[in-house]
Amino acid sequence: MADLFVAGGIVTALEDAAVAVGRLDAALAGNPLRRAWTFWSELDAARRHAGADGRKVDLFRLAAHLHGLPLRLGDTASAPERGREIAGLNYAIELRSWMAAPDREQQRLRDIALDSLRDCGGGQPALVATAQGMLEWLAGQGSRPAIRAAVPLYLRDRGITIHRLAAVTGGDSLRAGPVDPDGFTVRFLETVGREAAEGRDLLLTMEREWRQARLRVDHRAGARSNSRLPAAVDLLAASPLLSISALAEALGCSVEGASRMLEALVQLEVAAEVTGRTGRGARRLYGLKRLLPIRAETTAVQRRARGGPRGRPKRVLIAPFAELADDAGVADATPDAEPAEPTRLTAASFDFDALDRLIAAADERTRGVRRLLDRIARGDKPFPTADGTEEPGAA
Structure with missing residues (x-):
């Protein structure tokens, strides 16, 4: 050699x-x-x-x-x-x-x-x-x-x-x-x-955020072995942004049940609705709480909790997925010390089939955006309305 x-x-x-x-x-x-x-x-x-x-x-x-x-x-x-x-x-x-x-x-x-x-x-x-x-x-x-x-x-x-x-x-x-x-x-x-x-660093931060969310949800679920909240947290952690219908399809439950699960996770301060949209037919997207700054970048009507302050939520000026400290002593650690690996969650309850469906849906949306940009580049109408199959807001 x-x-x-x-x-x-x-x-x-x-x-x-x-x-x-x-x-x-x-x-x-x-x-x-x-x-x-x-x-x-x-x-x-x-x-x-x-x-x-x-x-x-x-x-x-x-x-x-x-x-x-x-x-x-x-x-x-x-x-x-x-x-x-x-x-x-x-x-x-x-x-x-x-x-x-x-x-x-x-x-x-x-x-x-x-x-x-x-x-x-x-x-x-x-x-x-x-x-x-x-x-x-x-x-x-x-x-x-x-x-x-x-x-x-x-x-x-x-x-x-x-x-x-x-x-x-x-x-x-x-x-x-x-x-x-x-x-x-x-x-x-x-x-x-x-x-x-x-x-x-991003991967370790995502693991740490997932672990903290699971601990909070497991504490809420208690001894209920049939609770689907842990599975919902898994899908939120493993997918970019999650809609109510996507969660319902992934878990095989009703849209109403998926909506209640996501609202429960929001109340637990585990998840955040990043779109701020209202209405029964609105397409609302959810993510773990670290993705909340996305909401400050949209023009959708912002919803507020009862009794909360009015106005648009403040934009959090932090780096995306900034490191989450487990305790106050982490910030005082020496900079040369090797970061400790977070305790890995058991993968036995993780539904990879549901995740595959979510990834396939995200890829299809990416292809749809590319087709839209190609039409605009050619000078065609973005959404054909005569005999075309795509309508505005069809997604």
């Missing part, structure tokens, strides 16, 4: 990146939240990629836009500014489709980029070969979204990872920087290490 040669200035960055990627991949093994983590990682990666391409978007506004929620627009924003933001959000959704639900042309270009990475992989460690392959691809005027989407697939193809790590793309290395190959390689490795570390 030939020895792999790595330049001295790259060794440290390579070691750090390899350790971070390995930790993330190991944390995802057998994890019930892996699919939910993949969704949010793809969405956050699309946000970062749009920023690297000069279009800054907000993660919570992107999530609301992806789910078809009307966005709140600032009173001081001009019409061109609003148009640029909507264009940026649409661009980020387009970037996510390269990873989540590529069309035929995107898949073709992604496969070409993947083959290009494979051709550059001889005699170098996988991460270094990925950096050099990306640099050669860009030098040949290749598509940026294609090469970014190909990176997780290539790492899995080389046996470096077991899973397709949606968070690890090296996309931020495409920002302006040194033009020499070694400089780009170091920047790529540092980016990969940072992406993997942030992806692992």
